Amino acid sequence: MMTARGPRVVERIARLYPLLLLALLWEAVTRLHLVPPLFLPPLSVVLASLPQLLAQGDLAMPLLISLYRAAIGLVIAGVLGILLGLLIARVRWARLLFAPLVAFGAPAPKIAFLPVFILWFGIGHVSKIALVALTSIFPFIFAAQDGAEAVPRQQIWAAQAMGTGPWRLLAGVLLPAALPALFSGLRIALPYAIVTAFTAEMIAGGGGLGGALVMAQRYFETPTVYADIVVMLAVGYLLDIGLLALRHRWLRWQEESNDAPN
Amino acid sequence: MRRLAFLLPFALVLLGWQALGSSGLAPPEVLPSVAAVAHALADLLGGSEIYLNIGVTLARCFTGLAVGCLLGIPLGVAMASSRRIDGFFGPLITATYALPKTAVVPLFILWFGVGLRTEVAAVTLSALLPLVIYSYHGVRAVPGPLLWSAAAMGTGRVAMHWRILLPAAMRPTLTGVRTALGFSFIIGIATEMLAANLGIGKLIFQYGESGSYDYMFAAVLALMSVVYGIDAALLRLINHLLRWQDDDRAGAARG
Amino acid sequence: MQADEPGSLPKISITSLTRVFDTGGSRLAALGPVDLTVRPGEFVSIVGPSGCGKSTLLYMLGGFLQPSSGSLLADGRPITGPGVDRGIVFQEYALFPWLTVADNIAYGLRMKRMQAGELRDRVAAAIAMIGLGGFEHRFPRELSGGMKQRVALARTFIYDPQILLLDEPFGALDSQTRELMQDELLALWRSTGKTVLMVTHDVAEAVYLSNRVCVMSQRPGRVVAQFPISLDHDKGREAVMLSDQYRALHDQVWLEVRRQVGGKG
Numbered sequence: 001m002m003t004a005r006g007p008r009v010v011e012r013i014a015r016l017y018p019l020l021l022l023a024l025l026w027e028a029v030t031r032l033h034l035v036p037p038l039f040l041p042p043l044s045v046v047l048a049s050l051p052q053l054l055a056q057g058d059l060a061m062p063l064l065i066s067l068y069r070a071a072i073g074l075v076i077a078g079v080l081g082i083l084l085g086l087l088i089a090r091v092r093w094a095r096l097l098f099a100p101l102v103a104f105g106a107p108a109p110k111i112a113f114l115p116v117f118i119l120w121f122g123i124g125h126v127s128k129i130a131l132v133a134l135t136s137i138f139p140f141i142f143a144a145q146d147g148a149e150a151v152p153r154q155q156i157w158a159a160q161a162m163g164t165g166p167w168r169l170l171a172g173v174l175l176p177a178a179l180p181a182l183f184s185g186l187r188i189a190l191p192y193a194i195v196t197a198f199t200a201e202m203i204a205g206g207g208g209l210g211g212a213l214v215m216a217q218r219y220f221e222t223p224t225v226y227a228d229i230v231v232m233l234a235v236g237y238l239l240d241i242g243l244l245a246l247r248h249r250w251l252r253w254q255e256e257s258n259d260a261p262n
Numbered sequence: 263m264r265r266l267a268f269l270l271p272f273a274l275v276l277l278g279w280q281a282l283g284s285s286g287l288a289p290p291e292v293l294p295s296v297a298a299v300a301h302a303l304a305d306l307l308g309g310s311e312i313y314l315n316i317g318v319t320l321a322r323c324f325t326g327l328a329v330g331c332l333l334g335i336p337l338g339v340a341m342a343s344s345r346r347i348d349g350f351f352g353p354l355i356t357a358t359y360a361l362p363k364t365a366v367v368p369l370f371i372l373w374f375g376v377g378l379r380t381e382v383a384a385v386t387l388s389a390l391l392p393l394v395i396y397s398y399h400g401v402r403a404v405p406g407p408l409l410w411s412a413a414a415m416g417t418g419r420v421a422m423h424w425r426i427l428l429p430a431a432m433r434p435t436l437t438g439v440r441t442a443l444g445f446s447f448i449i450g451i452a453t454e455m456l457a458a459n460l461g462i463g464k465l466i467f468q469y470g471e472s473g474s475y476d477y478m479f480a481a482v483l484a485l486m487s488v489v490y491g492i493d494a495a496l497l498r499l500i501n502h503l504l505r506w507q508d509d510d511r512a513g514a515a516r517g
Numbered sequence: 518m519q520a521d522e523p524g525s526l527p528k529i530s531i532t533s534l535t536r537v538f539d540t541g542g543s544r545l546a547a548l549g550p551v552d553l554t555v556r557p558g559e560f561v562s563i564v565g566p567s568g569c570g571k572s573t574l575l576y577m578l579g580g581f582l583q584p585s586s587g588s589l590l591a592d593g594r595p596i597t598g599p600g601v602d603r604g605i606v607f608q609e610y611a612l613f614p615w616l617t618v619a620d621n622i623a624y625g626l627r628m629k630r631m632q633a634g635e636l637r638d639r640v641a642a643a644i645a646m647i648g649l650g651g652f653e654h655r656f657p658r659e660l661s662g663g664m665k666q667r668v669a670l671a672r673t674f675i676y677d678p679q680i681l682l683l684d685e686p687f688g689a690l691d692s693q694t695r696e697l698m699q700d701e702l703l704a705l706w707r708s709t710g711k712t713v714l715m716v717t718h719d720v721a722e723a724v725y726l727s728n729r730v731c732v733m734s735q736r737p738g739r740v741v742a743q744f745p746i747s748l749d750h751d752k753g754r755e756a757v758m759l760s761d762q763y764r765a766l767h768d769q770v771w772l773e774v775r776r777q778v779g780g781k782g
Contacts, residue, residue, distance in 0.1 A: 236360030
């Protein structure tokens with residue numbers, strides 16, 4: 001197997017040739033002055049600006065702020081969303097009360113609430129966290145509901161027959177059964193949370209990587225704009241990979257066939 | 263009766279909203295009263311401003327979505343049926359799917375200026391990915407025996423695409439369209455908030471900045487209703503197009 | 518029954534056929550070498566342990582999979598891909614779910630560009646023959662398993678392929694429906710004289726329907742035994758099934774399959 005590994009790594013890298021092609025094209029059109037550097041600086045210039053930006057803390061600090069907002073919003077959305085989803089799946093009055101509101105709110109472009117949240121919470125952390133929570137709560141609700149509804153009735157009856165109360169039923173039977181579905185929900189909600197944090201910062205200011213991006217654009221620091229975008233891309237990519245690795249560790253027993261192609 | 267049950271929670275929300283205001287817990291400059299918002303809504307619906315702005319937003323979003331469909335669905339199908347095309351575009355898509363599409367808007371503003379081209383480009387970009395991915399997976403998931411029996415009955419290469427692949431991959435592809443529609447509205451409105459002279463996103467933002475909170479709430483409500491209506495109409499259309507499928511509509515209901 | 522004179526050109530001839538699957542680096546021999554000839558109008562069944570490659574053999578005859586080595590001829594010509602001379606029926610029916618019963622049956626004729634009037638008559642006749650009158654405009658999801666398989670058979674018979682490839686055609690049906698469908702297939706075959714190659718795991722079905730039963734070994738599957746069969750179907754199902762001749766053949770084939778499942782080939 002050791003002998004096979006060498007060529008396989010090479011093969012894997014060779015498969016990324018379209019990215020290399022794109023990078024070369026980018027570098028070429030800029031070096032040949034086909035595009036003004038204000039619009040598109042050479043890739044090498046963008047990459048060269050990364051260490052400096054990192055050293056000055058112009059990337060790390062805003063990124064940490066954005067991630068903090070995304071994380072807090074995601075946790076709130078997770079706790080409330082899972083609870084709501086489980087309730088809607090199993091409790092009649094909760095379904096009657098919440099299902100219509102969820103159905104109405106789900107397709108709405110949540111970004112429209114940003115001015116409302118700015119009014120309520122100001123332009124600091126809280127309005128962004130609220131928008132993140134509102135955006136990413138829906139995948140959790142649906143995941144928890146689907147997961148809990150998929151539990152076989154006999155399993156619930158067996159638990160009830162053994163004297164399990166309603167809250168213990170939610171926490172002890174339905175929640176674990178919904179875990180794989182919740183993971184899929186998290187995989188949808190996580191990019192929502194990050195994108196929403198960046199977008200809210202871009203529109204409303206108040207710091208963060210999104211705010212830094214817009215400022216850089218206003219002052220025509222184009223390499224910084226591209227550098228910020230590269231960092232956003234890398235963060236989203238790494239978080240998704242991390243999530244898949246976690247799933248592989250925790251939920252190895254669960255086949256991944258019902259993964260949303262997202 | 264079912265419609266009434268559907269409306270009940272909304273009535274409760276209005277009631278709670280009114281109670282918050284009347285009890286003094288939420289002052290009107292933070293939460294305008296139900297009556298004030300209703301009045302603002304009536305005023306908006308009586309005038310032309312809201313129609314113009316929502317119309318502009320919808321026109322941009324639908325244009326971007328249409329361009330996205332024309333580019334994305336054929337690309338997804340081509341990737342699914344050719345290993346070479348998949349090999350080329352696959353890495354590009356993997357590399358860009360984590361990109362927050364709003365982040366590209368400042369670049370588009372730089373390139374195209376503030377206006378229609380930036381809007382449509384941004385919406386197209388956001389719609390492209392779900393369309394490619396869902397149609398790709400849709401075609402890949404078409405059962406082999408279906409393709410084989412079509413081939414055995416003399417279906418040629420071209421006919422295979424529109425007679426077999428298109429209908430067989432219809433559900434995931436339409437789910438992709440519905441997802442892309444949602445993305446279109448988000449990016450369309452976000453782009454308007456960043457840079458635009460017209461559009462419902464701009465209007466809501468303006469009301470917020472000028473302190474006309476009752477109008478801001480009314481405009482948000484109007485937007486939510488319109489988007490809900492469009493999504494529900496699309497869902498009905500999808501269920502009609504897929505009426506031949508096994509009853510699994512709950513799955514299509516959310517995408 | 519059918520033309521059986523020696524010297525007639527074989528309908529299907531398979532010579533030293535093998536198939537190897539590439540599974541992430543390691544190569545898995547799935548089939549062969551297989552040698553088999555089928556005469557025109559013959560009904561041949563292939564039985565064997567699961568995973569022995571019998572379906573793979575059928576898919577290569579259909580032209581959906583390519584052989585790794587060996588030769589595969591239909592009517593003396595090499596098989597290079599799917600063709601309308603070979604019709605196939607799958608266990609999961611593979612009906613087009615977006616087409617109605619009538620449109621499913623008409624599909625092959627449409628591909629032949631048959632004109633509308635004749636097409637309509639032929640489809641109506643086929644629907645009447647399979648007893649699905651009144652279901653013309655239903656979608657497949659509204660049909661029972663047996664009805665679906667009738668449609669699948671009708672849509673294959675109607676465009677008149679000379680060779681029929683059947684991949685466990687009744688495997689998904691309950692036992693009563695299965696018997697009914699076997700007799701319908703038998704009647705269709707006897708009235709049309711097509712060459713049939715059927716893969717099944719049901720020994721009783723193979724013995725009851727075929728002129729010849731081939732038993733395959735475990736993977737990589739080879740034909741290890743062949744049993745010529747001539748039962749008199751004019752007497753009806755019960756008489757055939759209860760005859761000593763049928764029972765003896767059934768037991769022979771069954772024992773051979775048991776041997777293949779248990780032994781290492």
